[in-house]
Structures are given as structure tokens and as C-alpha cells.
Amino acid sequence: MLPETYINEVEKRLRRAGRPREIIIDVMLEVQQFYGWFSDEALEQTARLLKMNPLEIEELATFYNYIYRQPVGKHVIHVCDSVICWMSEGYASFVEHMQEKLGIQMGQTTDDGMFTLLPVCCLGYCDLAPALMINQRVYGHLTAEKFDQIIEDLRREK
Ligand code: FES
Numbered sequence: 001m002l003p004e005t006y007i008n009e010v011e012k013r014l015r016r017a018g019r020p021r022e023i024i025i026d027v028m029l030e031v032q033q034f035y036g037w038f039s040d041e042a043l044e045q046t047a048r049l050l051k052m053n054p055l056e057i058e059e060l061a062t063f064y065n066y067i068y069r070q071p072v073g074k075h076v077i078h079v080c081d082s083v084i085c086w087m088s089e090g091y092a093s094f095v096e097h098m099q100e101k102l103g104i105q106m107g108q109t110t111d112d113g114m115f116t117l118l119p120v121c122c123l124g125y126c127d128l129a130p131a132l133m134i135n136q137r138v139y140g141h142l143t144a145e146k147f148d149q150i151i152e153d154l155r156r157e158k
Contacts, residue, residue: 002034002045010049020050024060028067037068065120073109073116075154078133082122088129090143097144101151114155 010027017023024046031046032038038061047054061067068076079098085091095106098117102110109116125131128140139150 002031002049006030006034007049014050020052024050024052024057025064028057028061028064032067037071039069065118071109072118073113075114075134076116076118078118078120078123079106080121080123080125080129080131080133081119082126084122084126085129085131091130094130094142094144094147098147101144101148115151 010023013023014020027050028038028046031042031049035042043057043061044054046052047057050057061069065078077098079095099105102115102117104110104115104117106117106119120133123131123133123138125138125140128138130142131138131140132142133139134150134154139146
């Protein structure tokens with residue numbers, strides 16, 4: 001259950017915003033952060049909080065790449081699978097390496113719940129291709145070695 005203080009804060013923001021749509025993505029992301037993913041329960045609570053129809057929230061939740069309607073790992077690795085990254089040298093073997101290193105395929109989560117691999121459309125960092133994003137941080141000019149280092153650093157952080 002969302003904390004009472006958070007519910008009060010959203011109600012205040014809602015009064016200031018006037019229209020729920022102005023704050024909906026922020027609220028969806030915050031609720032998701034609280035639960036770890038955007039479950040049906042999280043969706044219903046968000047709809048109640050914003051006084052919106054759950055179907056409207058569902059439409060946005062399934063459209064927006066960074067809202068997870070299924071459980072994900074602690075760190076979600078958004079791997080760009082758009083054209084500039086595809087065309088970068090070694091992209092296919094790099095993707096293969098990521099999957100091997102983590103022991104999962106795209107769309108899956110490691111057994112320890114630490115990492116989920118998800119393909120996404122262009123991250124807007126084509127000059128850094130191949131690129132990926134983890135916890136809102138973009139990593140570019142990736143190689144197998146750089147990827148291994150990123151994973152080790154994140155594992156150390158726990
Ligand atoms: S195509 Fe990969 S970041 Fe743009």
C-alpha cells in the first residue's frame with residue numbers, strides 16, 4: 001500500500017496541476033518505483049489517485065517503454081535495437097555477449113533478480129552506438145569488456 005504521505009502529496013500536486021494528465025507519467029513512475037513494477041494493483045491505485053479510468057492508465061502503461069507491466073529485476077538494461085545501433089560494428093555479437101554473460105535472453109530476468117534485458121527503440125544517443133541505458137544512465141560505444149565492467153560495478157553496489 002502506498003504511504004499516506006505520498007497519497008497526500010499527489011493530491012496536492014493534482015490540485016496544482018488541474019488536469020491529471022499533466023502529472024500522470026511522473027506518478028506512474030513513482031508508484032512503479034515503490035512496488036518495483038507496475039502491477040495491476042499499482043495500476044488501480046494510480047487510477048484512484050488520479051481519479052482516472054484504469055483503462056486510460058493501462059493504455060499509457062502499455063505504450064510507455066519504461067513502465068513495466070511484468071516483474072523486472074533490480075536493474076533493467078534497456079538495450080537500443082534501432083537502426084544506428086544495429087549497424088554499429090559488432091552489434092550482433094555484443095547482444096549475444098550480454099545474453100551469455102547474464103545467462104538470459106532479451107525480455108528475461110536473471111535468477112537472482114538483479115538484471116532484466118529489454119530491447120528499446122532509439123535512446124537518442126546514436127552517436128554513442130551501440131548504446132544502452134540502465135537506471136536512467138546511458139552507456140555508449142559498448143564492447144563486451146565495458147559491459148562486463150558495468151555489470152560487475154552494479155553487482156558490487158547491490
Ligand atoms: S539507434 Fe541506438 S541510440 Fe539511436
